[in-house]
Amino acid sequence: MVARYTRSSPLTSVSVSLPPIALLPRLTAQWRVALLVLVTTLVWTAHYDRWTLASWSVPTDYRGDSLEIFARIQAAAEGNTLPLQPQVISRLGAPFGANWSAYPTSDLPLVCALGWLARGVGVFAAANLALLLATVSAALAFYGCARWLRARWEWAFAGALLFAFTFQTFSRGLPHLFLVFAWTVPPALLACGLVATSRRLQLRSGGGMFCVAIAALIGVSNPYTLFLFLQLLAWALVAQWLGARRRENLRVGLAALATAVLAFFIVESHVWLFTSDTVALSPIVRGYGATELYALKPMELFMPPAGHRWDALAFFGHRYVRWSEWRNGEPFTPYLGLVGIVGFVWLALTALRAILRRRRLPGLALPAGWVLAFASVGGLTNVMAFFTGLIIFRATNRFSIFVSAVVLLFLTAKMSRWWRERRVRQTWALAPAWWQAGSFAAAALVSVVGLVDQLPRAPGLAQQERIAQRLAADRELGTLLEGRLPKGAMVFQLPVMMFPEVGSRGQLGDYEHFRPFLATSSLRFNYGALKGRSRGRWQREVEELPTVELVRRIEHYGFSALYLNRRGFADRGEKLLGELRALGRTQFIEGALGEQVVVLLEPNLTPKLPLARTLTFGHGWHSARAGEPRWAHGPGAFSYYNPTALPRQATVRLTVSAADPRKVNMVFNAGEKTTVLIGEASQEISVQVTLRPGFNRLDLQPVEPAQRLSQERGHLRSFAVHATAVVFEERVASNDR
Numbered sequence: 001m002v003a004r005y006t007r008s009s010p011l012t013s014v015s016v017s018l019p020p021i022a023l024l025p026r027l028t029a030q031w032r033v034a035l036l037v038l039v040t041t042l043v044w045t046a047h048y049d050r051w052t053l054a055s056w057s058v059p060t061d062y063r064g065d066s067l068e069i070f071a072r073i074q075a076a077a078e079g080n081t082l083p084l085q086p087q088v089i090s091r092l093g094a095p096f097g098a099n100w101s102a103y104p105t106s107d108l109p110l111v112c113a114l115g116w117l118a119r120g121v122g123v124f125a126a127a128n129l130a131l132l133l134a135t136v137s138a139a140l141a142f143y144g145c146a147r148w149l150r151a152r153w154e155w156a157f158a159g160a161l162l163f164a165f166t167f168q169t170f171s172r173g174l175p176h177l178f179l180v181f182a183w184t185v186p187p188a189l190l191a192c193g194l195v196a197t198s199r200r201l202q203l204r205s206g207g208g209m210f211c212v213a214i215a216a217l218i219g220v221s222n223p224y225t226l227f228l229f230l231q232l233l234a235w236a237l238v239a240q241w242l243g244a245r246r247r248e249n250l251r252v253g254l255a256a257l258a259t260a261v262l263a264f265f266i267v268e269s270h271v272w273l274f275t276s277d278t279v280a281l282s283p284i285v286r287g288y289g290a291t292e293l294y295a296l297k298p299m300e301l302f303m304p305p306a307g308h309r310w311d312a313l314a315f316f317g318h319r320y321v322r323w324s325e326w327r328n329g330e331p332f333t334p335y336l337g338l339v340g341i342v343g344f345v346w347l348a349l350t351a352l353r354a355i356l357r358r359r360r361l362p363g364l365a366l367p368a369g370w371v372l373a374f375a376s377v378g379g380l381t382n383v384m385a386f387f388t389g390l391i392i393f394r395a396t397n398r399f400s401i402f403v404s405a406v407v408l409l410f411l412t413a414k415m416s417r418w419w420r421e422r423r424v425r426q427t428w429a430l431a432p433a434w435w436q437a438g439s440f441a442a443a444a445l446v447s448v449v450g451l452v453d454q455l456p457r458a459p460g461l462a463q464q465e466r467i468a469q470r471l472a473a474d475r476e477l478g479t480l481l482e483g484r485l486p487k488g489a490m491v492f493q494l495p496v497m498m499f500p501e502v503g504s505r506g507q508l509g510d511y512e513h514f515r516p517f518l519a520t521s522s523l524r525f526n527y528g529a530l531k532g533r534s535r536g537r538w539q540r541e542v543e544e545l546p547t548v549e550l551v552r553r554i555e556h557y558g559f560s561a562l563y564l565n566r567r568g569f570a571d572r573g574e575k576l577l578g579e580l581r582a583l584g585r586t587q588f589i590e591g592a593l594g595e596q597v598v599v600l601l602e603p604n605l606t607p608k609l610p611l612a613r614t615l616t617f618g619h620g621w622h623s624a625r626a627g628e629p630r631w632a633h634g635p636g637a638f639s640y641y642n643p644t645a646l647p648r649q650a651t652v653r654l655t656v657s658a659a660d661p662r663k664v665n666m667v668f669n670a671g672e673k674t675t676v677l678i679g680e681a682s683q684e685i686s687v688q689v690t691l692r693p694g695f696n697r698l699d700l701q702p703v704e705p706a707q708r709l710s711q712e713r714g715h716l717r718s719f720a721v722h723a724t725a726v727v728f729e730e731r732v733a734s735n736d737r
Contacts, residue, residue, distance in 0.1 A: 065175035076115020092528025101274035139164035196236035215256035219263025279618030295377035305332035334400035343407030478519030498531030508568035534616035558607025633716035
């Protein structure tokens with residue numbers, strides 16, 4: 001099929017056949033957007049091989065962080081993660097429920113939407129749809145911003161495809177689902193540019209409302225995007241103040257800034273409103289070292305991944321793996337791709353020429369320069385983290401998505417301008433049609449080369465089959481459990497693992513204990529309790545008991561089954577299973593893959609709520625290895641959770657020592673002070689307390705200042721706690737951690 005193009009003039013009339021690509025400019029705006037959605041969807045579907053309805057029920061990944069993503073969607077589907085409400089997951093953290101209110105939640109509105117979707121299609125299909133939606137939304141957002149900046153639509157189309165499948169986000173997949181939703185990045189750059197340079201920006205105009213609206217959406221989405229957006233917006237306000245100082249631009253910028261911050265505090269309000277255990281440390285533990293390890297390394301912007309589909313490029317990735325001694329858990333993610341590298345070099349040379357000729361810098365060079373200055377290892381991010389303690393945004397390599405958006409926007413603008421200039425200079429009668437065909441062919445070529453370069457190797461059918469096999473085994477086990485156990489029955493999972501980010505136990509990875517939760521709809525599990533919280537302290541204590549006492553305790557607490565994941569035991573749990581058989585607990589249900597075993601128990605018909613027998617360390621304590629005392633350089637706090645509705649009388653015993661003899665004030669629940677003298681040798685001190693319902697707090701406040709006890713470790717030390725015990729009338733138990 002060909003298109004007939006005819007052009008007449010007073011001097012000539014020419015008719016010539018053109019290829020079908022010449023018809024593309026005649027597509028309406030709506031059809032262009034539809035075509036972009038179609039192409040993006042086809043590329044995504046082909047990469048993940050999701051051509052059948054059955055394949056959509058199989059997730060692209062089923063391990064590690066992906067399991068946490070599924071658990072969040074499942075909890076949302078069950079109505080447990082609504083905004084402005086306590087984040088208590090009713091089927092986790094049994095018997096109390098897993099209170100995740102203190103756990104900052106990324107993209108909570110998105111999680112709620114996926115939960116609603118999962119009610120109809122299932123958790124795994126919803127996760128697949130989310131991945132597709134993330135890719136399509138990124139393409140549409142980039143395309144819209146590029147068109148707003150007057151890029152030709154074929155080049156905006158090409159840039160949109162490359163941004164949607166950029167290696168920084170697309171390669172992360174399900175484990176980093178919320179980072180794959182990078183659609184807010186191009187509008188964030190556009191909003192900052194409008195505030196900094198627009199001469200017609202009004203708060204109530206389309207541009208002003210766009211800036212405020214995108215600020216609100218960024219505020220409730222990924223915190224990493226919000227953090228950098230606030231920086232760029234602040235610089236846009238500074239540029240406007242030092243330059244034209246247009247009052248309307250300043251108003252729009254300040255309104256957007258306030259809206260983003262307000263939206264963030266609203267969506268994260270559960271952290272401040274519903275966190276009861278104020279003594280405990282944040283469940284997300286970060287250290288300064290991670291801000292260097294996960295910082296952006298500019299070298300990695302140009303480093304192809306070791307798994308690149310082209311061996312010539314994969315060679316450099318393998319060399320980087322061999323030679324580099326300072327890699328993090330997110331290698332190669334900043335890679336810009338070949339097209340992005342061309343855009344980066346072009347932008348850098350343009351900026352350099354502008355500096356040498358003392359001309360105005362291209363606007364897109366400024367955000368790219370700030371990202372490199374702030375996010376690079378040894379840059380401002382490390383200065384801020386070291387001197388202010390703001391280390392929550394440790395992985396600044398994730399800001400490379402802003403660099404990718406900048407260089408692709410720059411490239412689409414430059415290529416659009418180049419083709420426009422070529423068109424103006426042409427005088428031959430046939431030039432416009434062939435010029436249009438050439439522009440589309442060039443954009444298509446750039447798209448194909450860029451996609452082949454950026455897309456990681458496809459997972460393949462074998463991986464999909466392995467995931468489907470594990471998923472089928474989990475569903476079969478879940479069906480058997482729900483058939484044998486009453487609705488709402490509690491299952492105690494071993495080995496005990498807290499949540500989140502506690503690392504592996506043997507071969508058992510983080511979040512593996514979510515699998516039976518995902519495979520059932522009515523059973524309750526002890527896993528999911530936040531780490532470092534006295535609410536789940538009893539689980540650690542029970543795990544350390546002899547098997548006979550462990551079984552007695554959890555049956556006393558009302559647990560109907562004991563779940564073992566063999567991967568968490570050096571002997572695959574054979575010793576424990578043998579001891580359970582010797583105790584008469586012989587009803588076993590084993591998963592098809594032999595990894596999971598469930599032993600049916602004899603729960604108490606009138607179960608009791610578990611009471612911890614030790615205190616939980618909170619703020620003010622140095623970290624320590626197992627078996628070592630915990631030192632404090634200043635005030636140190638403990639927490640204890642009383643789950644009953646009545647106060648309990650108890651004796652708190654502490655085994656303590658000090659760097660040198662010193663006085664320490666003991667304050668329970670902000671009440672009366674008790675002063676004790678602690679010597680260098682370990683000693684036991686006791687205090688009678690009334691444990692009120694809910695959380696209780698014990699503060700130890702040294703009177704004298706701390707001293708540096710060891711030059712090797714360098715910590716300021718005041719006193720240490722070797723062991724704690726909470727003694728009730730009916731029983732005494734202690735633990736050194």
